[in-house]
Every structure is written in structure tokens, then in C-alpha cells.
Amino acid sequence: MILLNEHSIGLELKRWFSKSILNYNDINFENINVFKKTLDIFIYDYQRYFVAETTINLENVLSRTELVGILLYRISREYYLLKNEYIAQQYALLGRFLSGFEIYYSAEIGKGLKINHGLGSVIGARVTIGENALIHQGVTFGDKNGGRPILLNNVTVFAGACILGNITVGNNAVIAANCVCFINVPDDNYAIGVPAKLINKH
Numbered sequence: 001m002i003l004l005n006e007h008s009i010g011l012e013l014k015r016w017f018s019k020s021i022l023n024y025n026d027i028n029f030e031n032i033n034v035f036k037k038t039l040d041i042f043i044y045d046y047q048r049y050f051v052a053e054t055t056i057n058l059e060n061v062l063s064r065t066e067l068v069g070i071l072l073y074r075i076s077r078e079y080y081l082l083k084n085e086y087i088a089q090q091y092a093l094l095g096r097f098l099s100g101f102e103i104y105y106s107a108e109i110g111k112g113l114k115i116n117h118g119l120g121s122v123i124g125a126r127v128t129i130g131e132n133a134l135i136h137q138g139v140t141f142g143d144k145n146g147g148r149p150i151l152l153n154n155v156t157v158f159a160g161a162c163i164l165g166n167i168t169v170g171n172n173a174v175i176a177a178n179c180v181c182f183i184n185v186p187d188d189n190y191a192i193g194v195p196a197k198l199i200n201k202h
Contacts, residue, residue, distance in 0.1 A: 002058040006035040012058060013075075016068075020097055022090055034082070038074045044111035045070050048132075066115040069099025076105035107141075109133070110153065117159075124148065130155065130171075140164070144182065152187075172201075 004012065010029035017024035039056065046056050049064055061067045072095030079088035088105040096102045101118040103109070110131035115121065117137040123129070124142035130153035138160045141149055147166025151157075155169050158177040163169065170187035181196040190199040 004039065004056040004058050004061065006032045006039060009035050009039070016098065017090075017094060020094055022094055022097075024090065027087060027090060034075065034078045038071070038078050041111050042071055042074050045074070045113045048112055048114035065099045066101075066118045069095045069101055069103065069118065070113055070115065071095075072098070073103040073105070073107075073109070076103075077107075077109075080105040101137075127151075133157070136177075174201075 002008070014024070014029045017027065043056060046067060047053065049067060050060050061071065072091050076088040076091035076095065079091065092103065092105045099118060101115065101121040103123040104125040106125045107123045107127045107129070109129045112132035114134045116134065118135070119137045121135060121137055121139040122142065126148045127141045128148070128150040130151055132154045133151060134156045136157060136159040139157050140162045142164055144165030149163045149165065149167050149169065151169040152171045154172045157163065157175040160178040161175045162180045163175060165182050167182065167184050169175065169185045170189065172188045173185045174190045175181055175185070176190060176192040178194070179191050179196050180194045181191045183196055185191045185198065188201045190201060192199060
């Protein structure tokens, strides 16, 4: 078993970049501070898939391309916060290449993110997502008239949904499959249909 930590992850990341078409000559694969901050958050994402584990097993990460994409987003986000947008972009591009979904580094996502399948999903620039989100494949979060959505905690979004514009999706809300949502969704509500209509869970 190979454990991922702030000391071992750099070699693995370099291996991933070496198999891509991306330029990685300017990337520091020994940036212990960035890697530690990343892994301190990523462990919560990892535990959404491997509940009982307290350390990050590389084989488990490689067995779930969703986790590869989430890890690379977390690293890109750390570089974005350090105002190194070029390196952030390289990690984000590698994440898209390896996972089949796209998360912009300017998106702010809380810990405990879980993506099921994920192929074709896009989490756009400056989108905000709270803790313990569950996102399925073919989902789009993005701009409408300059506004970006905010999702609070424990939100589930099913396949094919579009969540667009300056709206807030409340705690424990569910966005149904293929829903097109331009409206605020209160806590504990379902949004279903095109355009979205609300149904209270209770």
C-alpha cells in the first residue's frame, strides 16, 4: 500500500503530468506547504468514498477517477489562492484530462465533495459549493447574466441538471435529474423540471 502525504505526492503528480501533453517544467513538485493544505481538505473528500480509512491510499485514489479530479482541483485551488494562476491552470487542465469533468480553480468548494461518475460535469468559475455535496454526471454549474450559483451544505445534484445564475440552493436540497434551475431553492426542498419547480421534502 502506498500512502499519499505531503512528502510522497509530488513524485506521483510528476508522473501524471509526464503522461500528458502539458508543460510541467515550471511546477515545483516539492511544495510541501501546498500539498499539506491540499491533503488536509482532500482527506474529507476521500472519506466520502472510503469511509473507514484515516489515511489516503494511492491505489484507492487511482481506482476512482473522480478522486483524481477532485485532488487536482484542490491543488489548483491552493495555487489560485496564492495568486499563481498559471500553475493553478496547469493542475486544473490535468484534472480535466484525467477525470473527464471540469472544476474551475476559482470555484470555492467545501470539504467532503463526492462526485459520482462525473463525466461531462462542469463546475464553473466563481461558483460556491458548501460541504458534503454529491454531484452526478453531466451537471453544469455556471453563469447567467453575470451571476453564479451558491450551494449550501449537503446538497445533492442528479445527472444532467443545470444550475445557473445568481441563485442560492439551501441546505439538504436536492436538484432532480435534467432539472434546469434558475430559482432559489430553500432548505430541504426538491427542485424538479424545466424550468425548475419546488417540492418540499416534508
